[in-house]
Amino acid sequence: MSYPDDPFNRYWEPFKDENPVVECHANVSSKDFWNLPPAKAMQKALTTSRGKELVIKWPAAALPSAIYYVALYFQDNRTPSPFSWRMFDVSANGRAFYKGLNVSTAGVMVFGTQWPLSGQTKITLTPHGNSPVGPVINAGEILQVVPLGGRTLTRDVIAMEELARRFNNPPPDWRGDPCLPSSHSWTGVYCMGSEIVRVVKLNLTDHGISGTLPDIIANLTALTHIWLSGNKLSGSIPDMTNLNNLVSLRLSKNEFTGTIPPSLGNLEGLKELHLQENKLTGKAPESLRGRSGLDLQLSPENQFD
Template sequence: MPLPLLPLLLLLSLLPISLSQPKGTLINCGAVVESKIDGREWLPDSGFVSGGGTPKTLNISGLVPILTTLRSFPNIAGRKYCYNVQVYRNAKYMVRTTYYYGGINGPSSPPVFDQIIDGTFWAVVNTTEDYVNGMSSYYEGVFLAQGKTMSVCVGANTYTDSDPFISALEFVILQDSLYNSTDFKSNGLSLVARHGFGYNGPIIRYPDDQFDRFWEPFGETINDSSNANVSVSGLWNLPPLKVFESELTTNQSQPIELNWPPKPVQDANYYIALYFADSRDRVFSIFINSVPYYKDLNVTEAGLVVYATKWPLGGTTNITLTPSSGSVLGPSINAGEAFQVLPLGGSTLTRDVIALERVKESLENPPPNWNGDPCLPRQYTWTGITCSGIRVVSLNLTNMGLSGSLSPNIANMTALSDIWLGNNNLSGPIPDLSSLKILETLHLEDNQFSGAIPSSLGNIDSLRELFLQNNNLTGQVPNSLTGKSGLNLRISPGNSFSAPPPS
């Protein structure tokens, strides 16, 4: 295991705390009308979801409103179902998905399935333990909007036989200062744990947290004492003041040991932020799994956070707070956040993806799983698409019942070597494909294409097969094709070409 990066220390607030409502988009999945819950507007999901699914209602008393409806999707392995939400490009978002099964699909145990954001595998959604305990489950992350939309998808897999589902989806804009030590153009943050230590009340959230992040009680007290006299004015991650009203501490000069995050974590790099504030003189060192994290931390009532951007963890984590030499009082801690650092794998803004979206728009009935990122994750590539990394290298939609036109934007997918669109109901002109310099096969037979054959097809040196029979093409067959060496050209029957003029 490589040595962790040194943690960084920030003492004072950079931004004032605002009490304004969180800004963003709240989606009540499965709902059919708008609703106001705790003063915030929740939208029905029909305008955001692609790939179908069925809205369902749970008739269970005592549920909070957003858990009473959900959207369920067919359990077809390799199929992903996506929510596409308009966002502000280059804005940072807290994204939260919420799940409550309620036995809606019959089996007593909830399904297990995948969760994907902008083509990056985010998490395996497994709500079984929470459901047995009568609770909903949520997954939260921090991601940068790299375009004008973001997609969150649930992916059906072979983990279980039940249909995947989702209850709610939230996009909340975060201020620039939050988590700004992370390179969000290359990474996202997936929440592992966020706790108030020494706190045993209900989850701290909006309005105490202006971004409606959830701060759970840690459920363990070591000489819990009031910390109401501290004067924290806000740290750069803007934790709520309420987390500083209690602390996990000992008044004796002895260590505190915590198993936190509470559950084992997978081998990865983690963003860890620990929050402290105390009006008494406490000096101590912090160790994570016996590795020094910060030495001789002097806690003040102004508040501070110690954080590391990429700390390697795996399995059970032990945090030890050890009083420094000569310290009369023991250590204390108020709150902590831990995120897994997710390397982004999506191809959302590539030229190929933009071109495929235009092709999709030109089709009246695109294939059912053309949702989210076409190439990533690899187990959820679009039907008929073959990718090499994030480049689309072949398009095979033969006999798919497609109708509509073929967008000229297909010519922007310059890594294409094969296009098979035969035996569909595509109509309109054949676009200029001369920019596809490595195209080897072009099958457009048995459609309803009309107009002339573009002579520019003869300029593609690599072209070896061109099948155009059984369309409504007219005009003359270009000499650049009839005289092209090594080309298997099929243009009849089924077209109405005129004879070439006499030489």
């Protein structure tokens, strides 16, 4: 679950272990929380019986040693009464996270912004002795805190976000900043720069992507390589006049239609152009004929007379 359920395009996935699952029927609004979690994340909860600790090994995968932001979400699914309150302490790997948490039907969230975690993480909810019911938890959010250093050029970010919208089945990590932090750049996206970071290469060869290649790709003016062969991209090949740094363009084995853009013949630094096995019509631009040092691969119907 992500956008549009989550306005910030965070990625939420189901979690299930051996603890009992309960449905939450109270109407919880995202606006009741400062960081706007999706309402769907509050529809179910893990719980246990009265007097028992609720222990959750979450996230399911072991975490690399780092600093994390952790947020936990709770909501009581029962009708409020003097005998229905829940109170418990929350700990993470044995360290107190929040003491004396009293959960209501309106929902409550507790968070920590600088939590050192490593390996398997264990969240423990310990009920107070006089609590008439067991602990409950609906959702959790965890983000690794990484210093960014520089910043990605805004124009590149906007262009990459549009590519993500126009592609069907893009890689699941195509959200957020495409370049930063550098250890978590988008799959197939390669960037360079220190203070100002630019997208310099796209490699999504054989990724099963369909959709179209939008004109806005021409705004990625630092691109040297575009490798999108072996997908199901359709529509026309956009004008790439602005891509003066482009060295290699691989669009073979797709479903592109229309003619080969004359602008490709104006890219003086182009050394590799693969357009074969598409549905293109007409001949390649004359400006590409006999160009020294150019690896040009075309389908028979697009080759020069």
